[in-house]
Amino acid sequence: MSGFKKFLLRGNLVDLAVAFVVGAAFASLVKDFANSFITPLIALIGGEPDYTGLAVTINGTKFPYGIFLTSAIAFTITAAIVYFFVVLPMSKIIERMDRNKEVTERDCPECLATIPIKARRCQFCTAEVTPVQTPA
Template sequence: MKGFRQFILRGNLVDLAVAVVIGGQFSSLVKGLTTSFINPLLSLFGNQQSLDKYQFTVKHSVFTYGQFVDDLISFVVASAVIYFLVVHPVARLLRMFAKDQASNERNCPFCTRSIPLAAVRCPECTSVLTEGTPAAADLPDPRPAPAPVR
């Protein structure tokens, strides 16, 4: 029972549950936006306010493509809102933090992994780093120069 309680109260699981609930609410919000505002705008070009009535029939089979178009509009609106209000700002924030972190790091001269300035041993290649060890950018390129193309 204790292990189950730890599993349930783990931060990642709680975050995921909150994300699912918020995602469901966001989905209904976008659906409401589509039916309340976007469909009436589309009805300015036609006579119907709802796209659900658009359909065609082939050999007694009814294909309601209007509902699909309505769902497609909802998807595009939701994707745009998530990208411009969540993904893009978070990416910008992560780039800002990466710049701050880069000023506190240097590259290992042996394997070129990014390591803290205060490190005395590289965690990747386990090379001993001294204060006089140049950064990888300061070392000459060990690869031979390419042959000229004739």
């Protein structure tokens, strides 16, 4: 029982649970944003906000392609919202934070593996490289 308790209270499991709950709340937020603002804009352009009723019948079998079309549009909208409102701003913040960070690695000119900046020989392809002199 003690091992199970440790497993449940381990930091990464709790972090994963928190991320899942926040992700679900964020997904709900994005879905509501899409339903409130984006879908009406699509209706203005295309004339119909919901395509789930679209279907084609071949030899008596109904293929409801509208369900897939609606899901594909919702996925594209959700992905765009996540990219432009989460990924892009976070990338800019991380880029600004790393701007003044000291460089400690470089690429090997032979195999392009990442090696320490002061290395004289690549640890992957064993090619000799000129060490970079850093100001002391």
